[in-house]
Amino acid sequence: MKQLKWLALTVLGLVVFVPRVKAQSTVDAVMKARGLTDKDKLAAVKTFMPRGGRDEYFGIVGTGNSGTMIVYGVPSMRIYKYVGVFSPEPWQGYGYDDESQLLLKKSSLDDRIPWYGDMRFPAYSETNGDYDGKYAFFTDGANARVALLGLDDFETKQVLSNPIMNNLFPEATVTPNTEYVIQTGQYPHPWDMRSTDMGQAKNAITFWKVKRMEKEGEHKGRIIKEKSFAIEFPPYQLDYNDVGKGPSDGLFFGLAFKDGKAYVYAVDYKKAVSAKKTRVNDFDVVKFDDIKGSVAFIELPAKANMVKVSPEGKYLVVAADNVLVLDAAKIKSNLGKSIKADAVMHKSVPIGKGVVDVTFDYRKNIAYASAHDDSKIVRFNYETGAKKDEVKLDFKPSYITVPQGNSMHPHSNYLIAVDKEAYLKNLPKTGPVRPSVQHLIDISDDNEMTDIYTMTLPQANVYGNELILRTTIKPIIRYPTGTNSRTGEPSPFRAVAGQEKIERKGNRVHVFGTLIRSHITPEIVEVNQGDIVTFHLTNLERAEDETHGFTIDTYGKHGSFEPGKTASLTFVADRAGAFPYYCTEFCSALHLEMEGILMVKPKGYKGPGTDLGAGKLSKEELAKYKKQYEEKLKVIKQTGDVINSVVDYLKKNHYEKYPYVKALVQDAVDQLNKAKFTEDNYKKYAKEGKWKDAFLWAEQYFQYQVKAADVGLRAKKLLDEKLGKEQ
Numbered sequence: 001m002k003q004l005k006w007l008a009l010t011v012l013g014l015v016v017f018v019p020r021v022k023a024q025s026t027v028d029a030v031m032k033a034r035g036l037t038d039k040d041k042l043a044a045v046k047t048f049m050p051r052g053g054r055d056e057y058f059g060i061v062g063t064g065n066s067g068t069m070i071v072y073g074v075p076s077m078r079i080y081k082y083v084g085v086f087s088p089e090p091w092q093g094y095g096y097d098d099e100s101q102l103l104l105k106k107s108s109l110d111d112r113i114p115w116y117g118d119m120r121f122p123a124y125s126e127t128n129g130d131y132d133g134k135y136a137f138f139t140d141g142a143n144a145r146v147a148l149l150g151l152d153d154f155e156t157k158q159v160l161s162n163p164i165m166n167n168l169f170p171e172a173t174v175t176p177n178t179e180y181v182i183q184t185g186q187y188p189h190p191w192d193m194r195s196t197d198m199g200q201a202k203n204a205i206t207f208w209k210v211k212r213m214e215k216e217g218e219h220k221g222r223i224i225k226e227k228s229f230a231i232e233f234p235p236y237q238l239d240y241n242d243v244g245k246g247p248s249d250g251l252f253f254g255l256a257f258k259d260g261k262a263y264v265y266a267v268d269y270k271k272a273v274s275a276k277k278t279r280v281n282d283f284d285v286v287k288f289d290d291i292k293g294s295v296a297f298i299e300l301p302a303k304a305n306m307v308k309v310s311p312e313g314k315y316l317v318v319a320a321d322n323v324l325v326l327d328a329a330k331i332k333s334n335l336g337k338s339i340k341a342d343a344v345m346h347k348s349v350p351i352g353k354g355v356v357d358v359t360f361d362y363r364k365n366i367a368y369a370s371a372h373d374d375s376k377i378v379r380f381n382y383e384t385g386a387k388k389d390e391v392k393l394d395f396k397p398s399y400i401t402v403p404q405g406n407s408m409h410p411h412s413n414y415l416i417a418v419d420k421e422a423y424l425k426n427l428p429k430t431g432p433v434r435p436s437v438q439h440l441i442d443i444s445d446d447n448e449m450t451d452i453y454t455m456t457l458p459q460a461n462v463y464g465n466e467l468i469l470r471t472t473i474k475p476i477i478r479y480p481t482g483t484n485s486r487t488g489e490p491s492p493f494r495a496v497a498g499q500e501k502i503e504r505k506g507n508r509v510h511v512f513g514t515l516i517r518s519h520i521t522p523e524i525v526e527v528n529q530g531d532i533v534t535f536h537l538t539n540l541e542r543a544e545d546e547t548h549g550f551t552i553d554t555y556g557k558h559g560s561f562e563p564g565k566t567a568s569l570t571f572v573a574d575r576a577g578a579f580p581y582y583c584t585e586f587c588s589a590l591h592l593e594m595e596g597i598l599m600v601k602p603k604g605y606k607g608p609g610t611d612l613g614a615g616k617l618s619k620e621e622l623a624k625y626k627k628q629y630e631e632k633l634k635v636i637k638q639t640g641d642v643i644n645s646v647v648d649y650l651k652k653n654h655y656e657k658y659p660y661v662k663a664l665v666q667d668a669v670d671q672l673n674k675a676k677f678t679e680d681n682y683k684k685y686a687k688e689g690k691w692k693d694a695f696l697w698a699e700q701y702f703q704y705q706v707k708a709a710d711v712g713l714r715a716k717k718l719l720d721e722k723l724g725k726e727q
């Protein structure tokens with residue numbers, strides 16, 4: 001009874017007291033309605049990105065076991081893209097088209113594609129110790145792989161399997177001029193991959209040679225396995241590592257654990273480059289005995305979580321109980337020895353409990369450390385050891401990053417701290433597994449840091465992210481028509497408009513097709529059950545972001561075709577029947593027209609549909625197509641009139657005097673010239689009374705016309721701007 005009364009009151013209360021929704025027309029009204037403070041308002045303004053605004057930094061972070069990479073913006077903390085790296089990713093056809101499947105198969109010792117990864121600490125390519133915006137690298141710890149991504153198109157270009165180690169510490173480290181990408185093993189094991197004799201267990205540091213090949217709009221640099229090598233390492237468990245720069249250039253540092261003790265090791269890797277090599281698992285290896293005179297072991301007083309080289313390269317900053325600042329020059333003079341940390345200690349800075357990570361910013365000698373158990377981040381001077389200030393957080397920070405923080409020139413007023421468990425109490429519950437979070441902390445003030453924003457990441461680990469000045473990266477807008485995006489080379493399977501074809505040799509069928517708004521050519525493909533079929537498709541678009549997807553119903557084949565890209569989909573046509581294929585990206589208002597059908601004729605089948613009947617139209621159907629054709633001709637005429645008027649206008653105003661306008665006009669003329677054969681075709685088929693073909697070709701001509709008109713109008717707009725006319 002009491003409960004009922006309560007319920008009645010509550011319901012009544014809701015009815016009576018629900019405030020009317022008011023228009024939120026002023027900042028004060030919104031703040032009042034949402035209970036926001038002035039501090040909230042300031043944080044909101046700092047992170048708000050107006051439409052058309054561009055973030056200052058790009059962040060990349062691995063999705064851990066998901067094997068993909070997330071690209072996001074700072075300070076808006078908007079997520080821009082997921083990119084397949086170690087795992088198949090269907091949206092972009094990664095691991096589904098032949099080109100990317102081949103790429104992933106090369107990463108496997110036995111042709112098996114591992115369907116996940118363990119990716120934690122990525123790296124950017126560097127020139128003279130600064131991020132140059134050309135490549136990103138990831139390590140898959142679980143399946144011992146390395147990946148190279150091109151930042152010209154944010155795509156994975158190469159994944160290789162480590163020939164020595166079957167597991168790796170999930171970090172990629174790059175030398176100051178990207179001569180090498182370095183990976184260490186994590187857990188020691190026998191190098192003979194079939195052996196279970198743990199008495200033979202060893203570790204290794206692998207130096208993947210990177211060959212730089214890039215020019216404007218092309219990043220064709222690749223890892224060259226034949227020029228790469230590994231250094232044999234005693235059976236320590238290896239952890240986070242970093243590479244020297246400036247005065248410490250040529251040294252490689254890392255954390256090593258054994259028998260309950262923690263060490264920093266240092267290796268003069270330039271010595272290893274020229275040292276004697278032996279072949280192990282068909283890979284060059286420097287035996288430890290041949291390099292140990294160039295390796296130092298520094299025993300630490302406590303377990304450590306992180307080691308990073310300071311931006312100018314003078315120190316190693318180690319997150320142990322305290323933050324230990326070790327002198328790189330002293331370490332260098334102790335190569336070949338095992339020493340205690342005291343011998344190379346510059347400063348020992350007490351920060352707080354559970355120090356996990358350190359990072360640097362643009363201020364001279366300034367570093368940050370996260371004290372996980374104390375829920376705070378401390379700013380300090382690693383040269384003097386003096387603490388500056390700290391920010392108390394309502395979560396327990398683990399890894400921290402400042403944009404460009406691992407380069408010689410950290411660059412930012414922001415710091416990002418990642419965290420998993422502690423912050424969850426403040427987020428809406430979404431079932432047992434919840435997102436990871438990244439917190440944006442404003443470090444612009446010299447004396448005070450402020451936590452201003454929390455971004456949830458639905459598929460992300462809580463390890464390293466790396467941030468780069470966005471303008472350092474110069475991505476391309478389209479590929480040259482017919483490009484294999486994995487190699488950056490022209491695809492031998494590319495097709496151009498009007499030369500689409502189907503080739504058959506025995507039971508091997510190659511379809512050379514094209515995609516352009518709003519047609520897939522060819523529209524009908526007939527094969528026999530059991531044929532091995534490949535669709536080689538080229539996206540002929542030149543317009544920005546005019547991507548077409550391609551899927552064949554129930555055949556499990558999918559590809560993504562960005563402007564200019566050629567990719568191939570191979571499968572055995574073992575299921576009989578009629579299978580529609582279509583574009584899976586919304587590409588224009590006529591997107592639904594992008595369809596066709598795969599006819600797989602069943603073996604020995606004599607029932608209805610044996611004669612596919614394609615091209616055989618009833619009188620009614622023919623009449624319908626004739627009518628559609630005639631209507632299309634009217635539209636073509638109208639569009640032609642628009643184009644002519646634009647051309648007249650451009651000529652009258654001497655467009656040729658303005659190079660950018662001239663380039664656009666040339667583009668439009670190119671489009672129309674390309675369309676010529678479609679015009680010939682529709683006229684020919686109309687003459688023959690083949691109204692369906694006539695209509696389809698007229699439609700195709702119209703598509704070219706529309707694009708030419710579009711470019712023409714842009715040329716006119718630009719010309720008007722040059723002439724100072726009002727828009």
Ligand SMILES: [Cu+2]
Pocket residue numbers: 547548549583584585586587588591594
């Ligand atoms: Cu489309």
